[in-house]
Amino acid sequence: MTGAIFKWLNLGEASPLRLQFSFFIYNLHMFEIVDHRADIGIHVAGETLAELFADAARGMFFVISEQPPEGWPESHIIELEAPETEQLLVDWLSELLYLLEVKKFFAISPEIELIEPTRIKATVGGMRTRGMSLSAEIKAVTHHMLSVDRTLNGYETTIYFDL
Amino acid sequence: MTDWQKSIHKLSDYKIKIPRTSFEGMRVPGVIYAGPEILSDLLTDEAPMQVVNVAMMPGIVDFSLAMPDIHYGYGFPIGGVAAMSESDGVISPGGVGFDINCGVRLIRSNISAADAREKADALAAQLFRDIPCGVGESGDIRLSGGDIEKTLRKGARWAVKKGYGWAEDLEFCEENGALEIDDTDPISRRARERGANQLGTLGAGNHFVEVQEVEEIFDERAARIMGLEKGTVTVMIHSGSRGLGHQICEDSIKLMRVAAQKYGIDLPDRQLSCAPVNSPEGRAYYNAMCGAANFAWANRHCLTHYARKSFERVFGAPAERLGMHLVYDVCHNIAKLEEHETQEGRRRRLCVHRKGATRAFPAGHPDIPDRYSAIGQPVLVPGDMGRASYVLLGTDLVMKETFGSICHGAGRLKSRSSAKANFNAADILAGLAGRGVTLQAKCKKSILEEAPEAYKNVTHVVDTCVNAGLATAVARLRPIVVIKG
Numbered sequence: 129m130t131g132a133i134f135k136w137l138n139l140g141e142a143s144p145l146r147l148q149f150s151f152f153i154y155n156l157h158m159f160e161i162v163d164h165r166a167d168i169g170i171h172v173a174g175e176t177l178a179e180l181f182a183d184a185a186r187g188m189f190f191v192i193s194e195q196p197p198e199g200w201p202e203s204h205i206i207e208l209e210a211p212e213t214e215q216l217l218v219d220w221l222s223e224l225l226y227l228l229e230v231k232k233f234f235a236i237s238p239e240i241e242l243i244e245p246t247r248i249k250a251t252v253g254g255m256r257t258r259g260m261s262l263s264a265e266i267k268a269v270t271h272h273m274l275s276v277d278r279t280l281n282g283y284e285t286t287i288y289f290d291l
Numbered sequence: 292m293t294d295w296q297k298s299i300h301k302l303s304d305y306k307i308k309i310p311r312t313s314f315e316g317m318r319v320p321g322v323i324y325a326g327p328e329i330l331s332d333l334l335t336d337e338a339p340m341q342v343v344n345v346a347m348m349p350g351i352v353d354f355s356l357a358m359p360d361i362h363y364g365y366g367f368p369i370g371g372v373a374a375m376s377e378s379d380g381v382i383s384p385g386g387v388g389f390d391i392n393c394g395v396r397l398i399r400s401n402i403s404a405a406d407a408r409e410k411a412d413a414l415a416a417q418l419f420r421d422i423p424c425g426v427g428e429s430g431d432i433r434l435s436g437g438d439i440e441k442t443l444r445k446g447a448r449w450a451v452k453k454g455y456g457w458a459e460d461l462e463f464c465e466e467n468g469a470l471e472i473d474d475t476d477p478i479s480r481r482a483r484e485r486g487a488n489q490l491g492t493l494g495a496g497n498h499f500v501e502v503q504e505v506e507e508i509f510d511e512r513a514a515r516i517m518g519l520e521k522g523t524v525t526v527m528i529h530s531g532s533r534g535l536g537h538q539i540c541e542d543s544i545k546l547m548r549v550a551a552q553k554y555g556i557d558l559p560d561r562q563l564s565c566a567p568v569n570s571p572e573g574r575a576y577y578n579a580m581c582g583a584a585n586f587a588w589a590n591r592h593c594l595t596h597y598a599r600k601s602f603e604r605v606f607g608a609p610a611e612r613l614g615m616h617l618v619y620d621v622c623h624n625i626a627k628l629e630e631h632e633t634q635e636g637r638r639r640r641l642c643v644h645r646k647g648a649t650r651a652f653p654a655g656h657p658d659i660p661d662r663y664s665a666i667g668q669p670v671l672v673p674g675d676m677g678r679a680s681y682v683l684l685g686t687d688l689v690m691k692e693t694f695g696s697i698c699h700g701a702g703r704l705k706s707r708s709s710a711k712a713n714f715n716a717a718d719i720l721a722g723l724a725g726r727g728v729t730l731q732a733k734c735k736k737s738i739l740e741e742a743p744e745a746y747k748n749v750t751h752v753v754d755t756c757v758n759a760g761l762a763t764a765v766a767r768l769r770p771i772v773v774i775k776g
Binding site: 161163164165166167168192211214215218219222226228229230232261262263264265267268269270271272273274288290291 | 336362363364365426427485495496537548703707708734735737
């Protein structure tokens with residue numbers, strides 16, 4: 129949805145307004161932190177799979193840092209396929225973790241361009257961080273009790289992260 | 292929430308059983324070692340259900356076990372031990388965890404605790420400067436593709452060759468710091484990429500470097516053999532295989548999801564995905580896991596090198612003269628192919644999963660260094676950053692009851708969210724200062740999450756192991772300086 133708004137407002141990738149709007153969405157916290165004795169989880173619900181995946185990404189990065197770190201804007205295109213939606217969700221979040229760890233890219237505004245139960249294409253806007261002042265290290269996205277469920281209002285899931 | 296009072300049988304004051312008939316699908320009973328203080332908390336947790344879930348895995352032998360530091364994990368409980376038949380059992384990446392060969396090592400010294408306390412601030416600052424730690428922190432070591440390959444194959448031996456750690460350290464690492472690996476092909480490019488700049492980094496969360504005082508000796512002879520003397524200083528290091536190990540686990544779970552379907556394995560939790568030990572998928576995971584384990588040993592060797600250098604700078608003497616010899620290095624997230632006598636009295640090759648549990652081979656076991664053959668391998672049990680850690684020895688009973696395993700630490704008592712909501716950093720720092728502990732941490736959040744009260748009292752965990760007859764205590768270590776990521 130944010131992608132359409134950017135287009136409508138004619139906000140290019142480097143636009144400061146675009147970045148501010150992304151931070152605003154990031155801070156809306158459209159997820160719920162779920163307690164776990166050793167690790168942490170997030171519960172996410174969305175009217176569409178696209179919303180579910182985008183909010184799951186925002187939730188994961190909120191766990192990593194409640195405020196996005198300083199850096200310069202960057203975006204990455206992600207295209208993934210998986211045999212089932214749960215695996216696609218794990219792969220999607222794992223891809224973002226990989227970009228954070230190896231490319232120092234902190235995702236802020238995921239724009240899902242295409243999503244099917246086993247396929248996703250997205251452009252993810254965010255910051256290439258200058259040194260990482262982050263507060264939690266997520267080792268991995270777990271498969272623990274993972275199930276993407278259909279509800280009357282759309283989809284929901286709970287994802288646990290290994291810290 | 293399951294009503295565990297109805298499902299458990301008390302075998303003794305330190306051991307409970309979940310009978311095989313309690314839940315449909317259990318192939319063996321669950322056995323949990325838990326003293327009175329541990330049990331009251333355990334019965335309000337869902338961790339026993341994870342013991343039950345593990346008991347449903349194909350080829351599990353005798354029991355699904357949990358140590359007294361048990362707490363809720365994902366897939367396996369933390370503190371879980373499960374041995375699967377090599378011939379018709381399974382191997383599970385979830386039974387090892389993402390941080391493959393997360394482990395602990397202990398370095399002794401001739402330095403008096405009084406001297407270390409006098410220099411605590413300088414020591415903390417120096418260690419914090421020299422040891423890369425914290426979220427996403429890279430180290431100074433950059434590994435080429437060839438270096439990564441050698442690290443995966445040779446583990447700590449590669450580190451020693453490059454000048455990190457001493458050659459004599461190798462004898463005092465479990466498996467001499469390297470598991471044999473047939474094939475590194477199953478280790479993905481991405482895993483190698485994640486490991487390329489993370490060798491010699493501590494990480495974050497519960498990983499630490501701690502300078503400790505040998506506060507109490509319970510077994511003079513064993514302590515003498517280990518080089519531990521009351522009132523002297525030890526250094527404990529807790530870290531693992533970093534992003535390389537996390538990626539290998541992630542890659543393997545994905546393959547195991549498909550393999551589980553292929554072999555018709557139905558499991559109550561996706562995180563338990565597994566494949567027969569001797570299947571192509573099982574062998575691929577075992578090889579990749581060995582590579583990650585070797586990377587972790589090399590990592591702890593590099594961290595040891597940095598810690599020794601810090602001590603040299605602060606105390607103005609070479610680490611050799613400071614007597615900074617390695618006591619032992621144990622892994623507590625691993626699957627090992629070992630031979631054990633099962634309850635039916637047969638010796639069998641088993642794949643022993645230890646997820647948050649430590650190997651504790653007793654005196655006379657052929658797989659431990661000559662120096663320790665008369666007493667058994669040292670078992671290192673870190674506690675929280677305010678109270679204590681312990682050095683234990685396994686008894687002969689561990690070979691009969693727990694596939695040669697005991698606890699790995701204190702185990703969490705409070706979730707991270709609850710720790711953040713109920714503690715404040717200033718109080719924690721004041722509390723630590725009152726206990727004579729100097730803390731250096733990268734961020735406030737890790738201080739809150741790692742608050743001593745967020746963990747079980749490690750003494751209760753150790754008491755359970757000792758009173759259940761699994762272990763004897765050698766020494767208690769008290770923190771002086773703590774470095775956290």
